[in-house]
Every structure is written in C-alpha cells, then in structure tokens.
Amino acid sequence: MSDMTLGRLPMPLGAETADKHHLLSWLTSVDHKQIGVMYLAATLGFFAVGGIEALLMRIQLAWPGLKVLSPDAYNQIFTMHGTTMIFLVVVPMLLGFATYLSPLMIGASDMAFPRLNALSFWLLLFGGFLLYFSFFAGGAPNAGWFSYAPLSEKPYSSQPGTDYWALALLAIGVGTIAAGLNLIVTIITLRTPGLTIRRLPLFVWMVLINSFLILVALPPLNASLVMLLVDRQLSAHFFTTLGGGSPILWQHYFWSFGHPEVYIMVLPAFGMISEIIPVFSRQPIFGYAFVAVSTAAIAFLSTAVWAHHMFAVGLGHSWDLAFGASSMLIAVPTGVKVFNWTATMWGGAIRFTTSMKFAIAFLITFTIGGLTGVAFAAFPVDWQLTDTYFVVAHMHYVLFGGTVFAVFAGVYYWFPKMSGRMLSEQLGRVHFWLTFIGFNLTFLIQHVLGLAGMPRRVYTYPNFLSWGIMNLISTLGAFLLGISVLVFLVNLYVSLRGGSTAGDNPWEAWTLEWATTSPPPLQNFERVPPVRSARPLWDLAHPEEADWKCHPR
Amino acid sequence: MLAIQIASFDPHSSQAVRLVQFSIFIYTICAAVLLLVTGLVSYAVIRFRGRPGQPDPTPGYGRVKLEIAWTLGPFILVIVIFVFTFRTAQAVDPPAPASPDLVIVAHQWWWEVRYPRAGFTTANEIHIPIGKDLAFRIESADVIHDFWVPQLARKMDAIPGHPSNIWIEANRIGTYLGACSEFCGAEHGWMRFRVIVDSQVDYDAWEKQQARLAADPSPGLPAEGFRLFHEETCVRCHTVDGTEAKGDVGPDLTHVASRQRIAAELLANTPENMTRWMTDPQAIKPGCHMPNMQFTGDQVKAVVAYLEELR
Numbered sequence: 001m002s003d004m005t006l007g008r009l010p011m012p013l014g015a016e017t018a019d020k021h022h023l024l025s026w027l028t029s030v031d032h033k034q035i036g037v038m039y040l041a042a043t044l045g046f047f048a049v050g051g052i053e054a055l056l057m058r059i060q061l062a063w064p065g066l067k068v069l070s071p072d073a074y075n076q077i078f079t080m081h082g083t084t085m086i087f088l089v090v091v092p093m094l095l096g097f098a099t100y101l102s103p104l105m106i107g108a109s110d111m112a113f114p115r116l117n118a119l120s121f122w123l124l125l126f127g128g129f130l131l132y133f134s135f136f137a138g139g140a141p142n143a144g145w146f147s148y149a150p151l152s153e154k155p156y157s158s159q160p161g162t163d164y165w166a167l168a169l170l171a172i173g174v175g176t177i178a179a180g181l182n183l184i185v186t187i188i189t190l191r192t193p194g195l196t197i198r199r200l201p202l203f204v205w206m207v208l209i210n211s212f213l214i215l216v217a218l219p220p221l222n223a224s225l226v227m228l229l230v231d232r233q234l235s236a237h238f239f240t241t242l243g244g245g246s247p248i249l250w251q252h253y254f255w256s257f258g259h260p261e262v263y264i265m266v267l268p269a270f271g272m273i274s275e276i277i278p279v280f281s282r283q284p285i286f287g288y289a290f291v292a293v294s295t296a297a298i299a300f301l302s303t304a305v306w307a308h309h310m311f312a313v314g315l316g317h318s319w320d321l322a323f324g325a326s327s328m329l330i331a332v333p334t335g336v337k338v339f340n341w342t343a344t345m346w347g348g349a350i351r352f353t354t355s356m357k358f359a360i361a362f363l364i365t366f367t368i369g370g371l372t373g374v375a376f377a378a379f380p381v382d383w384q385l386t387d388t389y390f391v392v393a394h395m396h397y398v399l400f401g402g403t404v405f406a407v408f409a410g411v412y413y414w415f416p417k418m419s420g421r422m423l424s425e426q427l428g429r430v431h432f433w434l435t436f437i438g439f440n441l442t443f444l445i446q447h448v449l450g451l452a453g454m455p456r457r458v459y460t461y462p463n464f465l466s467w468g469i470m471n472l473i474s475t476l477g478a479f480l481l482g483i484s485v486l487v488f489l490v491n492l493y494v495s496l497r498g499g500s501t502a503g504d505n506p507w508e509a510w511t512l513e514w515a516t517t518s519p520p521p522l523q524n525f526e527r528v529p530p531v532r533s534a535r536p537l538w539d540l541a542h543p544e545e546a547d548w549k550c551h552p553r
Numbered sequence: 554m555l556a557i558q559i560a561s562f563d564p565h566s567s568q569a570v571r572l573v574q575f576s577i578f579i580y581t582i583c584a585a586v587l588l589l590v591t592g593l594v595s596y597a598v599i600r601f602r603g604r605p606g607q608p609d610p611t612p613g614y615g616r617v618k619l620e621i622a623w624t625l626g627p628f629i630l631v632i633v634i635f636v637f638t639f640r641t642a643q644a645v646d647p648p649a650p651a652s653p654d655l656v657i658v659a660h661q662w663w664w665e666v667r668y669p670r671a672g673f674t675t676a677n678e679i680h681i682p683i684g685k686d687l688a689f690r691i692e693s694a695d696v697i698h699d700f701w702v703p704q705l706a707r708k709m710d711a712i713p714g715h716p717s718n719i720w721i722e723a724n725r726i727g728t729y730l731g732a733c734s735e736f737c738g739a740e741h742g743w744m745r746f747r748v749i750v751d752s753q754v755d756y757d758a759w760e761k762q763q764a765r766l767a768a769d770p771s772p773g774l775p776a777e778g779f780r781l782f783h784e785e786t787c788v789r790c791h792t793v794d795g796t797e798a799k800g801d802v803g804p805d806l807t808h809v810a811s812r813q814r815i816a817a818e819l820l821a822n823t824p825e826n827m828t829r830w831m832t833d834p835q836a837i838k839p840g841c842h843m844p845n846m847q848f849t850g851d852q853v854k855a856v857v858a859y860l861e862e863l864r
Contacts, residue, residue, distance in 0.1 A: 070839055070840075071739045071740055071742065071839050071840050072739050072839070072840055075736075075738070075739065075741075143736075144736050148696075148697055148735075148736070150695070150696050150697070150713065151696040151697065151736070151737060151738055156661075156695065156696055156738060241713045241714035246714065246715075247697060247712055247713060247714070247715075248712065248715060281601070282603065282609040282610060283609075283610060283612060283613060284612050284613070284614055285615075286613070286614070286615045286616075287614075287615030287616075287617070287620045288614070288615065289615075290615065290620045290624075312699055312707075312708050312709060312710045312734075312735070313710050313712065313715075313717075314691075314709055314710060314712075314715070314717030314718075317642055317643070317646070320642065321638075321639060321642070324635070324638055325635055328631045328634060328635060329631060331627055331631060332624060332627045332628050332631060335623065335624075335627040336620065336623060336624055336627075338590060339593075339620075339623040340615070340620065342590070342593045342594055342597060343615070343619070345594070345597040345598070345601055346597050346601065347601060347610060347613060348597075348601050348603070348610060349601065349602075349603030349604070349607045349608075349609065349610055350597075350598065350601050350602055350603050351603050352602070360594065360598060363590070363594050364590070364591055364594060367586075367587060367590045367591075368587060371583040371586055371587055372583065374579075374583065374631075374634070375576075375579045375580065375583055378575070378579050378634050378635075378637070378638045379638060379642065380571075380572055380575050380576070380638060380641045380642055380645060380707070381575070381576050381579055383572065383645075383646075383707035383708055384561050384572055384576065384703060384707065384708065385561070386708065386734070387699060387708075387734045387735055387736075388734065448559070450561075451559045451560070451561040451562065452558060452559050452560055452561070453560035453561065453701075453703045453730070453732065455701070455732050455733065455734045455741075456736075457736040457741060458732075458741055458742035459741075459742045460742050460743075461742065462730075462745070462818065464558075466558065538612075545611070545612065547612065550612060550614075551612070551614045
C-alpha cells in the first residue's frame with residue numbers, strides 16, 4: 001500500500017530549513033503545527049485578558065451599590081469580555097486544535113493551503129489588537145457583544161468603539177472563514193490511503209462539519225457588520241426606524257450567525273471528548289456512526305433556530321412555535337452524544353487522568369447547560385427568564401462547563417504530543433478540583449439570581465440582602481476560578497521546563513497523531529501506518545483483535 | 554429580608570400563575586434527566602474504574618437498539634414539552650385588543666405610563682386595579698428595552714417602530730417590582746419600576762387624583778420654584794398638566810410628589826433626596842439624560858418646594 005504518497009505536499013520555500021526555536025521561524029511559519037501552537041498561545045493570552053475583565057465585573061457586582069466601575073466602564077468591560085471570549089478565545093482555541101491536529105490525525109504533512117493557514121492566524125491576532133486598540137481611541141465598544149441596533153447606531157453610541165468592534169470582527173471573521181475552507185479541503189483531499197470517511201477520527205469528523213458551519217454562519221455576520229458600518233459612517237438606515245429600516249432586522253441577521261456560532265464553539269469540543277473518553281476508558285467509542293451523524297444533525301438544525309434568541313421580541317406565536325420546536329429538536333442528537341459517551345465508559349477500565357477528569361466533569365456540567373437550553377426552548381420559560389442571570393448561568397454551563405472543560409481535557413491529552421513533555425498530574429489534580437468547584441460556585445447560584453429577578457448586563461442592583469449574598473458567593477467562586485487558571489499556567493510553565501518525557505504515545509491511544517514522535521517532525525511522519533479501521537494503532541498492537549477484523553467498516 | 558424571595562416562583566396574576574406552573578413542569582423534567590445522566594455517569598465511574606495493569610477489555614462497538622431507544626425517548630419527551638408549550642402560550646399570551654388599557658413607553662432610562670381612557674400620564678409607577686384583565690401596549694421612544702415584572706407577566710421587548718402587547722390580571726393587592734430586561738445603555742441597571750395593585754376603591758381614588766390638572770403653586774418659595782421651572786428650561790423636557798410645560802424627554806411631573814420613588818426606583822421620594830437629585834443628577838445616576846442644571850442652593854430649595862406641591 002502506498003501510504004506515503006498522498007499525505008505529502010511540497011513544502012513552501014524556506015520551511016524545510018527553518019530553525020524551530022528562532023522567533024523569525026515562528027513569525028514566518030506556514031507549518032500547521034507552529035501555527036496551531038501560535039493559535040493556542042494567542043488565545044491563552046486573550047483568555048487571561050477576558051478573565052481579568054470577568055473578575056472586574058464580579059468585583060463591581062459583589063455587593064449592591066458598589067462604585068468600582070462607572071456604568072459606562074462596566075458596559076465596556078462586559079462588551080469586551082463577551083466579544084473576547086467568543087471571537088478571540090473559544091472559536092480560535094478550537095481552530096488552533098483543529099489546525100494542529102487535523103493534518104496529523106489524517107496522516108497528512110500539512111494543511112492544504114499553508115499560507116492561507118498563516119493568514120487566518122494573523123488576521124485573528126491583529127483583529128484582536130484592533131479590537132483592544134479601541135481603549136486608546138476614545139473608548140471600547142459598549143453596546144454588548146451582540147451590538148443591538150439602534151443602541152449600536154450613531155445617535156446612541158457616538159464613540160468609535162462600535163466601529164472598532166465591527167472592523168475587528170470583520171478581520172477575524174475573514175480569517176475564520178479561510179480557516180474553515182482550509183480545513184474542509186485538507187480533510188477531504190489529504191487523507192492517507194485507507195482513511196475513509198467512515199474511519200475518520202471523530203475529532204476530525206466534527207472539525208469537518210464545524211468548518212461547513214463556519215462557511216454558513218460567518219458570511220451573514222460579515223455582511224451585517226458592513227451594513228452597521230454603513231449605517232454609522234454613511235448615515236444609512238438599515239437598522240433604524242427612521243427611513244424604513246428595522247432594528248429587528250439586525251437581530252435576525254445577527255442571530256442567523258449567532259446561533260450556528262454557538263455550535264461552532266462546541267462541536268470541536270464534542271470531538272475532543274469523543275477522542276478522550278474512549279482512550280481513557282480503554283474502549284472504542286460506543287456507536288461511532290450515531291456520534292458522527294448526530295453531529296451533522298446538530299449542525300443542520302443549528303441553522304434554523306436563531307429566532308429562539310428573540311422570543312421576547314413579540315414576533316408572534318407562529319414564529320415562537322416554529323423556532324421553539326427546532327430548538328427543542330437539537331436536544332435529541334445532543335442527548336444521543338451524552339448517552340453514547342457515557343456508554344463508552346460502561347464496561348471499560350477507566351484511567352482517571354486529569355484529562356479524563358475534565359472529560360467526565362464535562363458530561364455533567366454540559367448536560368446542565370444543555371437542559372436549561374431545552375427549558376428556554378419551551379419559550380414561556382424564556383418569556384420569564386431571558387436576559388436574566390439564569391441565561392448567564394446557562395451559557396456559561398455550555399461554554400465553560402462544556403467547551404472550556406473539554407479544551408482543558410484536550411490540553412492535558414495533547415500537550416505531550418505538542419511539546420514532548422507530560423503535564424504534571426499533581427498540579428493537574430489541583431487545577432481540576434479548583435476549576436470544578438470554582439466554576440460551580442460562580443455559576444450555579446446565578447440560576448437562582450435569575451429566578452429571583454436579576455436582569456443581566458446591569459452594573460449594579462437594588463439593595464436586597466439576598467441578592468447581595470448570592471452575588472458575593474458568585475464573586476468568590478470567580479476568584480477561585482481565577483486561581484485555578486494560575487495553577488494551570490504554572491503547570492504549563494513547569495512542565496515545559498522539566499516535565500517527564502512523553503514518548504510517542506503516552507496514553508496508548510489509537511489515532512494517527514500518536515504514530516509519530518512528540519513533538520512531530522516538520523513533515524509529521526516518517527511513515528504513516530496502514531489504516532484499515534478507525535483505530536489504526538490499536539490494530540497494530542492487537543493484530544488478533546484488530547478492529548478491521550472484529551468490526552469491519 | 555434574609556429569606557431568598559424567588560420572584561419567578563411567587564406569581565400574583567392569572568398569567569404568571571400559568572407561567573410558573575409550566576416552568577415547574579419543565580424544570581422537573583430537566584431535573585429528572587440530569588439525575589438520570591448523573592446517575593449513569595457516577596455508576597460508570599465507580600463501577601468501571603481501571604486497576605493498574607488491567608488489560609484492555611474486549612472492544613464493544615455499540616448497540617444499535619439501545620441507541621435507537623435513547624434517540625426516540627428524548628424525541629417523545631420533546632413532543633410532550635412542545636404540546637404543553639403551545640397550550641401555555643395560548644393561555645398566557647392571547648391576541649391583542651384594538652385599544653389597550655395602558656400604554657407603556659420605554660425611554661432611556663425611565664418608563665412613561667399612559668392611561669388612554671382616563672387621559673393622563675405618569676412615570677415609573679403603574680397602578681392597576683385587582684381582578685381586571687388589562688391589556689398593556691409596550692412601545693419604545695429610543696432604543697430597545699424590555700418590560701418585565703416577574704410576579705405578574707411574561708416579559709416583552711419595547712422596540713421602536715414595533716409595538717407589542719401583554720395581558721395582566723392581578724389577583725393580589727401589593728407592590729411588585731419590575732426592571733428593564735434588555736440592555737439599553739449606560740443606566741440599564743437603574744431602569745426599574747413598580748406595579749402597585751390596588752383595590753378597586755383605592756384605584757378609583759388614585760385615578761381621579763392623577764387625572765386632575767396640577768394646582769397653582771402657593772405664594773413664596775413654591776411660586777419662585779414654578780418661575781425657575783419655566784425659565785430654566787425644565788419645561789423643554791418635562792410635562793406638568795395645566796401649565797406650559799409640555800416636554801416628553803423626561804418623566805411627566807404633574808403629580809410627581811404622589812410617587813414613592815424617583816429616578817426609576819433609585820431613590821425614595823423624599824424632599825432630601827429630591828434636593829440631592831436636583832443638585833447633581835449625574836452624581837447619582839451617571840450617564841442619565843437629566844443634566845446638572847447648575848442651580849444655586851436657594852434655587853434648588855425653591856424648585857423642590859414647587860415639586861413637593863405636585864401631589
């Protein structure tokens with residue numbers, strides 16, 4: 001079998017000879033591994049910034065009537081927190097993993113378009129800088145990460161912050177679309193022989209579907225950003241009532257991007273969980289086909305649920321019923337995944353590494369976020385609770401308890417491959433428990449705050465003792481969470497310096513990225529092993545019980 | 554008030570009662586599913602803990618029948634939830650009437666409250682009689698806001714150019730707090746209001762009093778305040794029925810002294826607080842549209858004396 005031919009592309013000039021540790025080699029790199037690592041490093045930096053913004057908000061809200069931040073400063077900070085975490089952390093963090101891992105997992109030597117890959121990353125980084133430059137250019141955006149018109153229009157936001165917001169998101173959005181396209185072409189054309197679509201690692205499956213979702217979701221955002229800019233700079237009125245525009249139109253445009261975006265922020269995380277739980281349970285994934293196909297179902301449905309962000313708009317019952325129904329339906333394929341992951345552990349021999357602990361915690365915390373999501377889809381619940389702290393709790397259970405927990409699981413799992421060194425399990429244990437406790441302390445109580453009537457995005461609240469106590473608990477939890485991130489950073493630093501050597505395959509995993517050295521050489525593989533099932537390395541190690549014999553596909 | 558009051562679970566209108574019943578039904582289902590998943594995960598974690606040196610188990614690849622079961626199970630559950638969703642929505646949110654009983658117009662960062670039948674306007678404090686099913690029309694004068702009184706009704710966005718309607722039939726006398734629930738700019742946090750449910754007798758008396766024109770100011774300090782009010786541009790933004798003040802940027806002040814709070818719930822309506830407010834509104838509610846009028850201490854006293862007579 002000629003495994004070697006298809007996986008390789010001619011490398012761009014200079015890449016072969018580049019010294020890996022030289023700064024210039026990073027700045028000029030078109031190697032998917034270096035770009036992937038740069039994605040992860042940049043998003044870690046933005047994660048720290050967004051986290052500090054979250055702590056500032058929690059300090060201001062720790063007790064009724066505090067004056068740590070002025071109302072306008074608070075509004076800038078919460079806008080920047082949301083924008084940063086969504087556009088500069090969660091999406092690009094997952095793209096970083098996808099960029100680093102996808103070529104390795106399909107036995108390729110790089111992405112299909114290495115230079116485009118670099119462009120995607122640099123657009124992200126400089127888009128981020130552009131966004132933050134607004135602080136020095138007359139004030140950060142302060143109309144929320146969703147920039148609802150007409151609040152985001154010139155008469156109500158005369159500062160340039162919203163213009164920076166729109167321009168930065170345009171730059172980042174173009175980069176994200178390029179990355180999605182690149183991943184699609186890579187996964188479709190550069191798979192090693194034998195790696196059919198039905199043997200694709202589930203992470204790659206979900207990256208592939210996710211990339212299609214990017215192509216569907218991001219262009220509407222870019223178009224509406226341009227319209228908003230035209231409104232603001234050229235006095236058009238797409239989204240103002242004067243002259244026949246409509247603020248509701250902005251909401252339709254924004255959420256037709258915004259809800260697929262939620263799945264763009266979660267599908268690759270599902271992919272990580274689908275790799276990690278099997279390896280540490282020592283079992284193949286339970287129901288590969290169901291897990292893969294349910295992803296496609298989620299992606300498909302996610303394009304038709306956007307108006308569930310608009311149940312309080314008063315669009316009428318037909319809208320509410322249609323979008324309530326489509327939103328509830330997403331619970332079905334998502335539930336399939338949760339049950340399949342749980343069933344994968346069933347009958348296994350579970351190894352409780354830090355990575356696995358995060359993955360197990362993900363199962364519970366993500367389920368909580370998913371269930372409150374179903375409650376919101378039953379829209380009379382939404383009619384009470386939308387835009388309260390109940391939503392803040394819900395979305396953090398999805399994005400932190402879901403995606404971020406999965407990303408931590410992924411970091412502990414793939415760090416050895418990327419660096420050649422193991423992360424410390426001792427520090428990992430501390431990191432995990434602080435994160436788990438801090439996260440639940442911060443966000444569980446916010447469900448109650450929402451039920452008690454506290455709206456979100458308020459810079460302060462009336463002097464009710466019970467609200468004060470609940471907010472104080474939430475703030476304490478947030479600081480615990482902050483400490484847990486410090487422990488994580490220490491772990492990264494210490495382990496990079498002196499962590500134990502990883503070897504090629506420290507977890508006895510089964511997918512192709514573990515068939516090369518850690519870190520992999522520039523061309524990724526000396527030789528790509530034959531692929532006859534979804535678990536090629538299992539087949540190599542257990543020729544008698546090989547998957548292609550027991551479960552041919 | 555140490556006990557946590559969960560407003561969303563303490564309904565006092567026929568609409569809110571239906572909402573709470575439905576919500577509790579949904580939360581119960583969610584809790585049951587969470588319990589099931591947590592139970593399954595916990596059992597797997599405890600029962601299938603790997604021992605050091607244990608060989609990998611013989612691979613299992615999934616069981617299609619089980620998977621079909623846990624696809625169909627949630628699907629059926631979703632259909633059940635959908636049916637109840639439909640019925641609750643019909644009951645809580647029937648179609649709007651041709652002419653509403655009250656019109657609420659949201660402004661940055663206060664609430665205009667119009668009573669079209671009785672023909673008067675007030676702000677931030679909504680009186681309604683008990684036991685009457687009233688139609689509220691929700692409008693906005695500037696950006697998007699949201700009208701929400703958790704104990705009485707669903708929330709409804711106030712969107713410029715897109716009026717909406719809700720119904721409230723209150724079933725207990727009392728005061729119910731509300732808040733703007735859509736981010737609307739600098740003072741979103743202090744865009745609060747209250748709904749006061751009165752007995753029919755009390756309500757009728759209140760309505761009669763609110764429908765009166767403002768009385769002429771007494772001689773002395775109040776009369777001086779009246780003069781300042783008209784000369785120092787207050788009238789550009791505020792209305793006092795029966796005078797030349799016809800502005801609608803700020804709250805209607807015809808009977809401002811009869812209200813319990815000022816600045817959309819921020820302060821109790823006392824002469825001391827009104828003095829603080831008139832002296833420097835930006836220090837109390839930064840970013841609000843009421844400018845600092847640069848009054849001297851004596852001028853503030855006069856204006857407050859005038860406002861205190863507007864009962």
